[in-house]
Amino acid sequence: MVERGDDLYLVTRRLFFNWRTVFGASAVAMVVAGVAVVSEAVRRHHFPHRTVFWTTR
Numbered sequence: 001m002v003e004r005g006d007d008l009y010l011v012t013r014r015l016f017f018n019w020r021t022v023f024g025a026s027a028v029a030m031v032v033a034g035v036a037v038v039s040e041a042v043r044r045h046h047f048p049h050r051t052v053f054w055t056t057r
Helices: 022-046
Strands: 002-004 007-009
Touching: none
Parallel strands: none
Antiparallel strands: 002 007
16 A cells, blocks of 8 residues: 555556467567577577587588
């Protein structure tokens, strides 16, 4: 509860993320793309002799 002047406000701490909306699906896609880009950067920097797992030599 927050008191501001003579008014009282009830604040809930509940957080809800709806991934079924366009905004939510876009956010999930950006997180997945970010993880893929970071993992590729780490692979190229630390393991340059290894190929990507879906390619064969």
